[in-house]
Amino acid sequence: MRTxxxxxxxxxxxxxxxxxxxxxxxxxxxxxxxxxxxADGFSFGLTPLFLDNDIELLSMLKQYLTKQLERPITLVKxxxxxxxxxxxxxxxxxxxxxxxxxYVQYQDKLALLAVPFYRQKPLYQSYVIVNENSKAQAxxxxxxxxxxxxxxxxxxxxxxxxxxxxxxxxxxARFFRDSFFTYGHRNVLRAVGADLAQSGSIDGYVxxxxxxxxxxxxxxxxxxxxxxxxxxxxxxxxxxxRDAPAVKALAAALLEMPSDPLGRDILQVLALDGFVEGxxxxxxxxxxxxxxxxxxx
Amino acid sequence: xxxxxxxxxxxxxxxxVPLLVAGLMIGVAVxxxxxxxxxxxxxxxTNLTLLANAYLDGLSAAVLPAVIRGDVWETFDAxxxxxGQYSGVEARYAIVALPNGTVLAxxxxxxxxxxxxxxxELHAKSPHDDGLVIDYDARRAWLSRGLRAEGFSVGRILVxxxxxxxxxxxxxxxxxxxxxxGSLALAFSLIGYFAVKYxxxxxxxxxxxxxxxxxxxxxxxxxxHYKRVPAGFGQLFDRFNAMARAVSERESLAxxxxxxxxxxxxxxxxxGMAHEVNNPLGGMMNAIDTIQSxxxxxxxxxxSLEFLKRGLAGIRSVVRAALVTYKGGSDTSVLTPTDLxxxxxxxxxxxxVRRLRLDWRNxxxxxxxxxxxxxxxxxxxxxxxxxxxxxxxxxxxxEASCLNGALRIAVSDHGPGLPDEMAGLLTSNGQMAxxxxxxxxxxxxxxxxxxxxxxxxxxxxxxxxxxxxxxxLPLAKEGARHAA
Numbered sequence: 001m002r003t004x005x006x007x008x009x010x011x012x013x014x015x016x017x018x019x020x021x022x023x024x025x026x027x028x029x030x031x032x033x034x035x036x037x038x039a040d041g042f043s044f045g046l047t048p049l050f051l052d053n054d055i056e057l058l059s060m061l062k063q064y065l066t067k068q069l070e071r072p073i074t075l076v077k078x079x080x081x082x083x084x085x086x087x088x089x090x091x092x093x094x095x096x097x098x099x100x101x102x103y104v105q106y107q108d109k110l111a112l113l114a115v116p117f118y119r120q121k122p123l124y125q126s127y128v129i130v131n132e133n134s135k136a137q138a139x140x141x142x143x144x145x146x147x148x149x150x151x152x153x154x155x156x157x158x159x160x161x162x163x164x165x166x167x168x169x170x171x172x173a174r175f176f177r178d179s180f181f182t183y184g185h186r187n188v189l190r191a192v193g194a195d196l197a198q199s200g201s202i203d204g205y206v207x208x209x210x211x212x213x214x215x216x217x218x219x220x221x222x223x224x225x226x227x228x229x230x231x232x233x234x235x236x237x238x239x240x241x242r243d244a245p246a247v248k249a250l251a252a253a254l255l256e257m258p259s260d261p262l263g264r265d266i267l268q269v270l271a272l273d274g275f276v277e278g279x280x281x282x283x284x285x286x287x288x289x290x291x292x293x294x295x296x297x
Numbered sequence: 298x299x300x301x302x303x304x305x306x307x308x309x310x311x312x313x314v315p316l317l318v319a320g321l322m323i324g325v326a327v328x329x330x331x332x333x334x335x336x337x338x339x340x341x342x343t344n345l346t347l348l349a350n351a352y353l354d355g356l357s358a359a360v361l362p363a364v365i366r367g368d369v370w371e372t373f374d375a376x377x378x379x380x381g382q383y384s385g386v387e388a389r390y391a392i393v394a395l396p397n398g399t400v401l402a403x404x405x406x407x408x409x410x411x412x413x414x415x416x417x418e419l420h421a422k423s424p425h426d427d428g429l430v431i432d433y434d435a436r437r438a439w440l441s442r443g444l445r446a447e448g449f450s451v452g453r454i455l456v457x458x459x460x461x462x463x464x465x466x467x468x469x470x471x472x473x474x475x476x477x478x479g480s481l482a483l484a485f486s487l488i489g490y491f492a493v494k495y496x497x498x499x500x501x502x503x504x505x506x507x508x509x510x511x512x513x514x515x516x517x518x519x520x521x522h523y524k525r526v527p528a529g530f531g532q533l534f535d536r537f538n539a540m541a542r543a544v545s546e547r548e549s550l551a552x553x554x555x556x557x558x559x560x561x562x563x564x565x566x567x568x569g570m571a572h573e574v575n576n577p578l579g580g581m582m583n584a585i586d587t588i589q590s591x592x593x594x595x596x597x598x599x600x601s602l603e604f605l606k607r608g609l610a611g612i613r614s615v616v617r618a619a620l621v622t623y624k625g626g627s628d629t630s631v632l633t634p635t636d637l638x639x640x641x642x643x644x645x646x647x648x649x650v651r652r653l654r655l656d657w658r659n660x661x662x663x664x665x666x667x668x669x670x671x672x673x674x675x676x677x678x679x680x681x682x683x684x685x686x687x688x689x690x691x692x693x694x695x696e697a698s699c700l701n702g703a704l705r706i707a708v709s710d711h712g713p714g715l716p717d718e719m720a721g722l723l724t725s726n727g728q729m730a731x732x733x734x735x736x737x738x739x740x741x742x743x744x745x746x747x748x749x750x751x752x753x754x755x756x757x758x759x760x761x762x763x764x765x766x767x768x769x770l771p772l773a774k775e776g777a778r779h780a781a
Contacts, residue, residue: 146411148370178412182370196373196406 042246043074045084045096047233057269064262068253069246079183081153088238095237095250101155103234104287107280111242113251114235115278118205122276124232125204126156128225129188131195139164139225147172147179148188148197155286156203157185160227163289166296186210193220205232209271231282235275251277310500314493319486326478330471337470341463342431345438348385349429349458353442355379356454360393364401364444364452369411372402380404387459389437392419393444394453401452415455423455436461499530503537515544551742558739568646574615577608584608614642630773632669632704634661637697640677647684653691660698666773667704671747678744679708679766686712686764703753704770711763720757723766 044065046058058075065073076093078084085102087093089109103110115122130136136145149172150157158181165175172179180197182188185206192200204226211218235254237247254275257263267274308316356379363371376391390405394415403409409416423439424430431438440456502522509516517538523531584601591597617639637659641648648655676695683693687710694709715723722741748755753770 178369180369182374187370187374190377191370191373194373194377194406196369196402196411 045093110236114254114275123229126160126227142199145198148191148200161201315490318489322482376404581608683710
């Protein structure tokens with residue numbers, strides 16, 4: 001088992017409590033999650049990470065978790081990050097793999113269970129990419145282009161670019177000729193590759209993995225900006241049930257995935273080395289960016 | 298010459314019938330091909346319309362929610378995913394245009410960027426209302442479908458389709474039709490050629506024997522030709538053989554009758570000759586009696602001997618003419634002027650009885666390369682016919698001349714005119730059947746036969762009074778005569 005503390009090199013972070021919740025979500029958080037009420041089921045939420053066609057992955061993950069948690073597992077997948085975050089905060093999910101942006105927004109209500117370990121780091125980067133035919137070499141060169149974001153709650157697919165614009169004290173509407181959300185990092189690749197958008201914001205981990213698996217698609221794009229290293233999107237559970245046996249079992253199952261044959265297959269599909277225990281301070285940089293953007297908004 | 302060659306009736310049946318079969322097959326093939334191709338085009342257009350409508354139905358349903366929201370990505374995603382999903386519709390690009398004429402999203406964003414104006418050229422090509430426009434020359438089709446929500450227009454889908462595969466299928470069908478129909482036409486032509494050739498073989502045999510009939514040899518078709526002929530032709534051959542036998546018998550009868558006529562004429566001539574010989578004989582006997590009684594008188598003797606000489610000279614002319622005509626000369630390939638000049642002696646009795654005046658003009662002054670006895674026979678027959686037709690005391694004109702390599706003999710009489718059926722016998726050139734019923738015209742028929750044998754022609758002229766028969770006979774080449 002690996003921990004992120006001595007490997008991430010991430011700066012220390014102060015846990016900031018989030019009080020901004022949507023009305024319905026706020027009320028829902030008061031409800032007791034199912035994992036705490038009964039041991040006959042476990043719902044696990046997944047954000048659209050990078051695979052569009054991930055039926056096989058979901059099947060393997062469900063099989064693995066069912067075996068490890070010794071209870072029926074329900075995998076919940078939604079189109080947007082916000083839907084998963086809302087379901088998690090409202091108690092409709094027992095745990096979820098969410099982006100670091102919503103995590104830092106609701107850090108006081110969410111407990112870190114595990115962080116993906118990618119290329120020997122629990123970290124990843126955000127890339128700004130352009131179409132292969134673009135002459136842009138730096139971020140400011142994409143001014144006036146049509147820009148493809150991934151998701152409003154995605155750190156790499158929105159927050160980092162939004163933060164860079166905030167540093168320039170300019171909004172996306174003024175910096176870009178037009179922009180739109182594709183609700184998926186792979187879709188950002190498709191949009192920029194097809195020249196629907198001339199630039200895009202994408203998860204660096206997704207771009208790197210796609211470069212190996214779908215080189216024809218990735219070849220149509222080019223990276224012009226790589227962000228600093230950020231805490232990898234974590235697996236979290238509502239704080240209220242962090243000590244529930246099922247939640248603990250989930251954390252253990254994730255951390256022990258490399259030692260299980262099926263777990264290794266899952267990691268191979270995800271192109272991850274494994275999962276490690278995370279700490280909130282790994283997401284300090286994300287937190288700072290979110291705060292700056294929020295302040296400008 | 299070429300046009301003459303192209304006249305179909307001039308071609309053999311073994312060529313024309315297969316050609317007609319081939320032409321018919323080609324015509325049928327063209328009509329069938331036209332129908333098939335027309336039907337194919339109609340079906341292809343119908344299928345394309347149905348496929349296009351299904352494609353647009355699916356696309357409209359997929360993009361409509363995104364178009365209502367103005368969602369660029371969702372619209373593009375729907376267009377992009379639809380690519381290749383509809384077999385039979387090879388969309389080159391699809392555009393979702395907003396009511397203001399700008400592009401919301403297109404399957405080819407590099408060509409049609411978002412928020413750019415839809416090219417005017419595309420507007421011109423696309424149907425103004427919902428539907429399909431096909432341009433076969435450009436190998437493209439354009440579709441258009443309006444997007445409506447709650448009664449309001451929210452956009453329009455414009456699609457360009459590649460119909461090259463459609464046209465390829467069509468060209469393949471046309472090629473197949475041409476090959477199949479062409480092969481069938483060729484096969485049927487060959488089958489027709491050989492079948493017709495086989496079926497027409499009896500006609501060839503029949504034509505060969507009919508030609509022999511025309512040449513004067515009416516021969517029945519031998520039994521060996523009855524083998525390997527289609528049913529029905531045996532009966533035809535039987536009928537022909539019956540006809541050939543009848544013709545042969547008729548010819549035989551005609552020859553027999555002609556021979557009898559010849560002898561009858563010979564009898565008439567012989568009696569005439571006897572008369573001509575007998576006439577001077579009385580005077581000559583008187584002269585002999587005078588010599589016996591008054592031979593001592595030199596003047597009486599001389600006068601009686603002169604009378605005897607003239608009488609014997611007349612008898613010698615008559616006998617000589619008869620000998621030349623009915624015994625034949627030593628050289629039959631030449632006609633001498635004397636051969637013709639003898640003839641008046643032969644008809645002397647006929648002219649004398651009817652007190653006819655013979656205007657004899659023989660302008661042949663040197664031997665001619667032509668069969669002399671036959672010419673004499675022709676001329677004699679015409680002369681006798683003219684004598685018979687002339688009224689008592691009438692005039693008969695005979696003129697023989699040589700002009701432009703042909704011998705021309707014209708015989709005129711002042712009779713009532715040659716009846717048409719008799720004239721027909723004479724001008725038939727020997728092609729008409731012999732008159733066997735009452736022997737009438739047998740002499741003229743024989744004359745026509747002789748003229749035909751020499752390759753000549755007979756012309757009948759009808760002056761105000763009587764008839765003028767003109768026979769033109771070609772002379773043989775000099776070399777041929779010498780060779781003969």
